[in-house]
Amino acid sequence: MDLPAIEELHFEDAPAVDSPPGPESRRLVRRQAEIESGAVLYPTDVPIAFENGKGATLKDVDGNLYLDFFAGIGVLNVGHANPYVTEAAVEQAERLPHTLDFPTRTRVELIETLDEIAPEGLRGRNRVNFGGPTGSDAVEATIKLAKRVTGNDGLIAFRGSFHGETSGAYSLTADTKYKRHYTPLLPEVEHARYPYPFRQDGSPEELVERALEDVQTLLGDRYGGMANPAGVWVEPIQGEGGTVVPPEGFLSGLRDLCDEYEVPLIVDEIQTGMGRTGEWWASEHYDVTPDIMPMAKALGSGFPLSGTMYDENLDAWGPGGHTGTFRGFNPAMRASIRAIEYTRHHDLLAHARELGAFIVDRLAECEAENPHVGEVRGKGLFVGLELVTDDGEPAPDLLETVRTTCYENGVLVWAGGRGDNVIRLLPPLVMTEAQAETGISILIDAIESATD
Template sequence: MTTNHIGPDAILRKKLEYLIPCVYHFYKKPMQIIKGQMQYLYDHTGKQYLDFYGGVSVMNAGHCNPEVVEKICEQMRTLQHTTAIYLTQPMIDLAEKLALITPPSLKRSFFCASGSEANEGAALLAQLYTKKHKFVAVQQGLHGRTKLTMNLTGLPMWRTDPNPSGDIVHIPGAYCYRCAYGLTYPLCDLRCARYLEDVVKNGEFAAFIVEPIQGNGGIITPPSGYFQLIRKILDTYNMLFITDEVQTGFGRTGEMFAIEHWNVIPDIMTMAKALANGTPIGAFITNDKIALSYTRPGASTTGGNPVSATAALATMDVIERYQLVQRAKDLGNYFKDKLIELQQRHKLMGEVRGKGLMLGVELVKENKIPAAEETDNILEDFKDRGILAGKTGVSRNVLTFQPPLVITREDIDRVIEALDEILFD
């Protein structure tokens, strides 16, 4: 390893001086990450870490995947940037590819640089098409850091706007482990979904926005029938369905897009993160009819630029050629079964949930009291053992796993063995 790295202590000093304080970090004793290689990261001392968080569900094809990197470098050497006012092929090829792999009828894309921009654009499109301005979102959802998307967010930690919009209503999500109504599925008759109708029947709402599986909210995974009922209610009241696939897209959950688990077709889908395997890009896609309501000039300066579009195309190629969607499904089932086995031995593990390689373990003390401090301690212990995981949820007590889809069963066994040992200590 080279020695020209300033180290974590110096970075922390500069961070305190030069960054806005909202930019936080994990760990009491953080490390300086300098290199990535497929499912591994390396710090400035050369220590290797098995990454089971994937840059928060970004590196689906693995860190610095050589096949993706090569395509990026080739494009960089040829044409780096022009904007959409000139004709370039990578953006159009990517739009065509997304039309092929997204649910039926979704066809027309708009490219931008982040998930926040994608959700902001999707909301604008919904308003243009319906000529209505209100939205329904879900408690514990996370949709971005811009003014509107922060207001669409239903997770208190990320709602720092001191003057939230009054045109957004948040409804309870399908958080069965802590049901807002004190009910139990399936006897609940999906009360949380039915409440949507109570909210919208007397209002002028443009759309309902939701993450199919809530990432930062704690890997909240709705039960069977939930989204089918939501779709029925939205159709009754002429509202659009926006599915936020920023964290769940591109094979993460064992389907190309998570909403496919419920066999529901959204009106607008947003994406970012894993779309280009870490190269900044975002997009929203819709059908012909809705797209035609957005005709006034619009563009994102770096959205769909040749490098990001090429990175996305290369990422899609890797995902398909190496069957990473099926791999996420198979390995996810294996991992989840192993976690459930651990749950039988450790009372701290309150619930295991999620799909594919998007899994969460809610850690609790007696009476389901969130075990937030214990979660932090486990993350520190994992890190010391060379394993990186995440934490999510309102109380930050959900141990979260969103690894690159290129991991192996042996990697999973290593994480399970480590977690078992940590919980026995």
């Protein structure tokens, strides 16, 4: 199959909606609420049932067409049901879906391909582990590996962070809303400050200095409270925390500290990886090489797949060091290889940078005129827009109104942030400029009408 142009991937007419949610969406959402777990979240905010996805567009069960600005939370970087990806995954599913970790050509080819796109400092000198299919599982792997490598047990993470919801990953995750029901988690975990220029007083340099000071205290101060540090876990740009882009000097400062104190730097690229920010990995914006790098979300291009890449010198665990029944699902691996090929062929990294800049510029016009738009920030197609009240406080109710107006007009946006007030835009990297223009205009209109 030829690699289709990005313009060919979508439902052409999107957005086109008739007062969603329609009757069939309402019926399915109601039925789901009757029979599925109370833990279901997304349809409580966007009560729509989807039928069909193409590129950067979605069709619901009533035939409404949407522009998708959240891509399954950064999963569908080359679009919903990209035919170039699906073709290979289906072929693999028909031939050989599940092989534990026996070698297959697919498995070996994916590891080789990941090496080609690895952060420069890891290229040609890394190992890759596949455990379970979720990001949280890869984070668990990073905790185990860091403990094995150092023989220590202290974990350093950051305020505002999200690393998943299994017990180890939850210990690193800073958000206490859900995890507070499940304590105690891992005992030796500390959260340092993460530089968040919009919400913290001080210059970017001062915020970086304070955050690094926190980490240095934990790593090196006898009275810092952490006896045996095993590593530092960081999102290069915080995702769930509200698309928080740290200033220059933060990630490189962490790199220096980890070198000085001889603990691994674990850069969680689960949400920021696979081209999302306009580089394959967000750490590349900061010229920092992670020691350990969990990957998931877009890795399998819509098929569940997670993995961890790490410096070959850290291959401290022997056979069975981190396993799981689904330690690398071959159709997801084929999908991953094809998604990487598609991304390279169409230079979607450059496209993500250009389209992201276009989106940020359009939203900056709104920021300049509307005091309720506190800040627009991001890298590539990882963009956040922080909504605030008249007093500059987080405005979660405003966000709810804007998100609802958006989907009623055929645009899907998601939310995050410490105050549930950041609109997060992470569309498929195959979104066209025309689609972005249409979608962002609808978003800006929604903000204007909600703040009139």
